[in-house]
Amino acid sequence: MNKQQKKNRLLTSIAIILASLGLTYAPLPGLNTETTVTVVSGSELQEILPELEAKFEAENPNIDLELKYQGSQDIVNKYIDDGNDFTPTVLIPANGEIFKELESRWRSQNNSEPFYNKPEPIAKTMLVGISWPERGRVLFPNNRFEWQRLKDAMLTGNWEKIGGKLEWGSFDFLTTNPTRSNSGQLTLTLFAKSEIGGGNLNPVSLNNFQVEFLFDLVKRSVYLPPRSTDILLQEFITRGPNEADVATVYESIALHRWEQSQTTQGRAYQIYYLDPTIETVSTAAIASRNVSDKTAAAARE
Template identity: 30%
Template sequence: MKPKVFIILGFLVAVGAVLFITSSNGDKARQQGGAEAAPSQTRASGPVTEISFLYSTEKKEWVESAVAGFQQENPSIRVKLVGKGSLESAQAMLDGKEKPTVWSPADSAVLRMLESDWSTDPQRGQLFATSGDDAPQPLVITPLVFVVWEDRAEVLQKVSGGVVSWKAIHKAVASDQGWPAIGGKSEWGFVKLGHTDPTRSNSGLQAMLLATLEFYGKRSGLTVGDLLKPEYQTWVKELEKGVTRFETSTGTFMTDMVRFGPSKYDVAVVYENLAISQLANAQGRWGNLKVYYPALTLWSDHPAALVQADWVTPEQKDAARKFLTYLRSRPVQERALAFGFRPADPSVPLKTQDAANPFTRLAPQGIQVDVPPVAEVPEGPVVRNLLTMWSRVVGTAR
């Protein structure tokens, strides 16, 4: 009998030990849970509304910074970020692969093109509001610029009235003599131009628009008929001989321009904000890399559009309005300067006392507050036909 008693007592002790350990772990878990719950007091106590923000990746850093601040102030709204190239996102919406609450491409040209494509099916209804507070409005802005090694730019300026122009670039690119055709050094070889694929990247599309407008001497009023003229198409084909590879990302060839110097690119067509982010890295590597503003430029106005499609609920619309108001608030607009953007809010000054302000710091590298005249964005059908023309004349020849 005694052995049985010892066995029973041993069992009871073991059970007691297990219960004690479990209780202790539970107390620790509750204590830890209390510590983790403190931050959750900022979370919504009621239902959370999720909105999706489909945006162009050029403004990724500014967007992510702004959304982090918005989420802290608005715990009842969750913002899902989806970054895509402007043309890619427009096609994804047209195909039904993306159904955002708010869409913000890099510029209004792509927005107008999607509006035009969308309206071909009347059953879809209106995609964006055409007036009022819900109509597309800019978030931040940045112009298209040339980034050129200074010695190359001086040659281009001599043949184009003191500016870097598309016609001067075309003259050098089209000639089999390369740089010597316009007075450059023979050791520079052929003119190496960099811009992205217009059918896949917004900066490439803008580059083609500006080149076309300069060819015709227009600031506005570009027509589909202009794009059909053989002499113009020949000019475009000759110009594009200078581009050895059409990248899909502006950042890719801008980085390569700094990394490899003029051996890879003499001239690049990029957004001003992207140039600002790379100029400091280039100095002292291959010479002086500077920004030059074309005689006519285009704004990337980064419009934000509240989508009016049936997949957006009234609750999401209300949440999106709060989000857009936050993005356009003065403190968030002021922070855009740090990322090289010009605030869309005209009351925010570009020049400040902040030593890190790029519009002051990078003035010696060509960054300037005042910009040349800005071209008028064509209507959607013109933009679509420009892309078709380029694919036929240039894209299929590569």
């Protein structure tokens, strides 16, 4: 995919979000004082939402749009536990399944609706793998991401033992903390499915020795996993080869930061499309806790 194609895909993503959220940029009647709308999003939209913020505020001077970013699981946990030091207005985790968890936990503690509106899908992305080109050619010689090759590299822990150069040192895989971020959960899901030969995961397969061993291997191999996908990718780019070799991230973020990797490291990472992969659809809803009707109306804009 060339640079212009990457830009076109990003513009398409922005257009989808604009249309889906209904951001018509029409002034809101009756809003004579400034209303703050705080959007809490998963990091997969971190490069897109600021572009919307500037245009939205220019066309809606009575609305102050504030953007916050958290791992998708953190969005749920902090909202349920009232653990934010701000009042979330719009929640946008990485997929709709996370909203089902939030709604279930909310209803077990409250006698009210968790949202003003039904959660709406707004943007689509998928999990991909990334690697620095020279290392990718060694790890994935067929130019295809393979979980077994990744597992073998993690088991050996050393590039020289899997056909790499001595000076490359240890093998370093990065993924996010699955207790805080959806991409980490998706990574473990796909890794485990590959380990058991495909099919759906269930309590029996998750208690399989192979899967338990795999999860333990990942836990031992990934040091201090980041809390969100964008933080992970920034670390991957900053650390570069020898400290960050392969990672799993969202395609949307990988495309946004691709040029940054070229500028920072003098070469861009390669993106590998997983087969199979898991598509994730960022989903938005207006929160009900401590959100006034006026603020909810502003959020709907």
